[in-house]
Amino acid sequence: MMTDYDVIVVGAGPAGSIAAREAAKKGAKTLLIERKKEIGAPVRCGEGIGVEHIKGMDIELTKNDYASVINGARLVSPDLKNNITVRTEQSKGYVLDRKSFDKHLAMEAGRAGADVMVKTEVIDVIKDKDNKVKGVKVVSGILEASSDHTNNDVYDITCNVLIAADGAESRVARMAGVGINTIRPLSEYDSGYEYEMVNVDCDDLIELYFSNEYAPRGYLWIFPKGKDSANVGVGIGGDKSDNGIFAKKYLDEWIKGPMHERFKHAQPVAIKGGLIPVGSSLDRLVADGFMVIGTAAHQVDPIHGGGIGLAMKSGLMAGAVAGDAINNNDYSESFLKRFENMWNEKLGPKLKKRLLLRKAVEQLNDNDFNSIFNTLDDNDINLLLEGKYKGVALKVLKNRPQLLKSLKALIV
Amino acid sequence: MSVKIDKDKCIFCGACVGVCPVMALRLNNDRIEWDADKCIYCGNCEKICPANAIKVEKK
Numbered sequence: 348m349m350t351d352y353d354v355i356v357v358g359a360g361p362a363g364s365i366a367a368r369e370a371a372k373k374g375a376k377t378l379l380i381e382r383k384k385e386i387g388a389p390v391r392c393g394e395g396i397g398v399e400h401i402k403g404m405d406i407e408l409t410k411n412d413y414a415s416v417i418n419g420a421r422l423v424s425p426d427l428k429n430n431i432t433v434r435t436e437q438s439k440g441y442v443l444d445r446k447s448f449d450k451h452l453a454m455e456a457g458r459a460g461a462d463v464m465v466k467t468e469v470i471d472v473i474k475d476k477d478n479k480v481k482g483v484k485v486v487s488g489i490l491e492a493s494s495d496h497t498n499n500d501v502y503d504i505t506c507n508v509l510i511a512a513d514g515a516e517s518r519v520a521r522m523a524g525v526g527i528n529t530i531r532p533l534s535e536y537d538s539g540y541e542y543e544m545v546n547v548d549c550d551d552l553i554e555l556y557f558s559n560e561y562a563p564r565g566y567l568w569i570f571p572k573g574k575d576s577a578n579v580g581v582g583i584g585g586d587k588s589d590n591g592i593f594a595k596k597y598l599d600e601w602i603k604g605p606m607h608e609r610f611k612h613a614q615p616v617a618i619k620g621g622l623i624p625v626g627s628s629l630d631r632l633v634a635d636g637f638m639v640i641g642t643a644a645h646q647v648d649p650i651h652g653g654g655i656g657l658a659m660k661s662g663l664m665a666g667a668v669a670g671d672a673i674n675n676n677d678y679s680e681s682f683l684k685r686f687e688n689m690w691n692e693k694l695g696p697k698l699k700k701r702l703l704l705r706k707a708v709e710q711l712n713d714n715d716f717n718s719i720f721n722t723l724d725d726n727d728i729n730l731l732l733e734g735k736y737k738g739v740a741l742k743v744l745k746n747r748p749q750l751l752k753s754l755k756a757l758i759v
Numbered sequence: 760m761s762v763k764i765d766k767d768k769c770i771f772c773g774a775c776v777g778v779c780p781v782m783a784l785r786l787n788n789d790r791i792e793w794d795a796d797k798c799i800y801c802g803n804c805e806k807i808c809p810a811n812a813i814k815v816e817k818k
Contacts, residue, residue, distance in 0.1 A: 468787075514773075515774070515777040516776040516777045516786060518776065529777075530778065530779075533803060533806060533807060536777070536778060538774055538807050539774075540809040540810065585778070588807055588809070589806050590802075590805050590814070593809055593810065593811040595809055595810050595811065596811070618770050619772070620810065621773065621809070622773065622774035624777070
């Protein structure tokens with residue numbers, strides 16, 4: 348059957364735009380759909396990304412794409428008395444300007460030959476009589492540009508492979524009704540709130556603050572966007588957030604309380620926020636004619652909650668597999684499973700290991716953290732980031748044997 | 760029963776949309792739309808909201 352497109356990608360974030368670019372590069376007739384009228388805005392995240400995530404993506408970062416270059420990270424103890432600074436290749440990165448960066452990636456998809464539709468919302472997934480995904484039903488505000496669909500702002504667009512890249516809301520996979528459930532318990536999400544602020548003195552490090560008092564089961568961050576401006580935010584565990592207990596409150600109290608000196612002249616110039624699925628990637632990423640990628644598939648780093656890098660990796664793999672599927676005329680689940688297998692092979696073990704560390708850290712109280720900050724140095728943090736837990740865990744246990752139960756999983 | 764979304768507090772981040780198990784919420788630019796027919800009043804949206812902008816009234 349003739350379809351309007353070979354591949355439709357829903358959501359022009361980092362995952363979707365890279366997927367659309369890769370599918371188009373393989374010769375697939377590709378459409379990238381974005382709900383918002385401007386790609387990249389409004390921003391909903393901390394915008395930090397490691398240098399290694401940009402490598403291998405075939406992207407030339409322009410000066411507009413990032414606000415600052417980061418040379419490491421500073422981790423700060425709950426009592427604010429101790430900090431550990433790491434400056435390694437692995438901790439280098441950027442604080443992006445997502446408005447520019449996301450648009451840049453979508454432009455690359457367009458340059459590779461993909462069609463791009465902004466201000467177009469997917470309201471349903473359409474299926475054929477065999478219950479196979481066949482495209483999307485959209486409401487579009489850019490009708491005049493499309494000669495085929497005049498006088499009707501709701502219409503169907505058909506395809507052979509549909510890629511859901513609609514971020515944490517992740518509605519498209521659920522609309523598809525192909526047995527991929529994107530809903531997890533609240534404990535597998537973080538709830539985030541953030542100000543972009545001016546008059547905040549910063550150096551070339553991202554700063555992470557551990558505190559159960561001000562960020563239960565999460566952390567607070569200062570990501571510099573310049574010498575005197577930064578994204579200042581908090582992520583708290585979804586199961587710690589409740590009616591009257593919420594991320595914004597924690598952030599405000601932290602800024603006005605223990606961090607008052609640092610923020611006494613700070614002024615917010617933007618408010619951002621959102622949902623961060625931190626549990627682990629969905630097990631099932633594909634169905635017949637369907638793929639789910641990036642944050643929509645919960646592909647977020649379990650330790651720091653960063654999603655941009657993994658989203659691009661996911662998009663790179665999924666877009667290429669979708670393109671191959673078109674060229675092989677095979678859109679079955681078993682063909683598209685190449686993407687799922689590739690993801691599990693390349694990232695599965697690493698992410699599983701990082702989840703293990705997260706689960707251990709989640710059990711620590713602020714006294715534990717304060718003690719650990721007295722014990723560990725930058726080399727220990729490097730080891731943890733490299734996934735070498737055992738020696739560091741044993742070092743902690745020497746001073747704090749009562750943590751044996753919490754850290755046991757890191758020793759075996 | 761109803762779900763009240765405080766437009767003054769809401770930052771339109773869509774966190775509530777992502778944890779709604781029945782897709783009763785939809786982010787539409789600067790508006791969260793709530794579908795009373797789909798809602799099961801589970802309270803996920805109220806709990807996760809980073810801005811305390813949602814109240815689920817069960818009575």
